[in-house]
Amino acid sequence: MSEVPLIELNDGNRIPQLGFGVFQIGPDETAEAVQRALSVGYRHIDTAEMYGNEAGVGEGIRASGVDRDEVFVTSKLDNGMHEPDDARRAIDGTLEALGFDHVDLFLIHWPLPTRYDGDFVSTWRAMEEFKADGRARSIGVSNFEVGHLERLAAETGTVPAVNQIEAHPYLRNQEVSDYCAANGIAVEAWSPIAQGEVLGDETIGEIAERTGRTPAQVVLRWHVQLGNIVFPKSATPARIEENFAIFDFELDATDMERITGLDRGEDGRTGPHPDTFAMISD
Ligand SMILES: NC(=O)c1ccc[n+]([C@@H]2O[C@H](COP(=O)([O-])OP(=O)(O)OC[C@H]3O[C@@H](n4cnc5c(N)ncnc54)[C@H](OP(=O)(O)O)[C@@H]3O)[C@@H](O)[C@H]2O)c1
16 A cells, blocks of 8 residues: 655645544544554544543554654644633643644634634734744644635734645535635645545445445545545544555546535535634533
8 A cells, every 4th residue: 555645734844644533532432543543554643622532642642652753643722712821721731631742733623703803813823822832833724714814814924734624525615725725725624524424425436336445435535636634533443444545546537527526515514614603612
């Protein structure tokens, strides 16, 4: 099997294009799942304060025998922690839970434009501090729409290294992706297989059958060929392996276009819309 490509970010750091997502993996199961993913070959783990399983991520990495420096670890600032002083405490909490002195990438999880008087700019300035002092090697955002990115560009000096957005065959999210491509922001596609929803699609099934791959492999390969960074989540050992085996085949231009043609626009969105999402958990 060929190697996972590295994508160079706009700050010069490099991220493995395929990683392992741990959303909805229970805190007690996370260490084992992470260890399994690392044994398969994944070297990039995507977690968040909101997922409540950062400690399991750190534990799994330590137990794996793989060097910390060989694993790219992302976490995300929780929605209730956008005030700069809260953000400063939050990243220390993340590092303590992980048991590491830095994360490779730290993201503002949601822009929350209807909270904090619409001010995600001072939150971003706190993120710039974390990069400057080394607590985060790279900083980025998640669920930022074009207008949110334009505002950061107008009011701050650092372009986010990545924007992590919902993207899969039913929600291509083209406008945000195009803005990111034009401005040197790498796109990370969350829910890359729409939590399984796209796997029963007839077109994807036909391509999978013809290429001798599974529907999940076809969809993940489509992302990779678009240039997206992906980190499918699975708590199932066979699927963790299946999702990693996507670098020894290629989709032709016709199949790429057919999958892109499945886009349902807003109707394909499975998660909340970033303009209105305002959830803060206790
Ligand atoms: N920034 C954000 O706001 C945000 C939001 C959501 C997610 N994320 C990140 O993105 C990652 C991935 O997204 P996600 O977890 O929402 O969804 P996903 O990766 O698109 O799908 C995960 C679901 O698909 C199943 N699955 C995985 N591989 C499969 C395969 N090969 N065949 C059939 N079913 C398969 C999993 O089941 P089993 O586990 O039972 O195998 C699970 O139910 C998350 O873990 C998280 O790191 C970020």
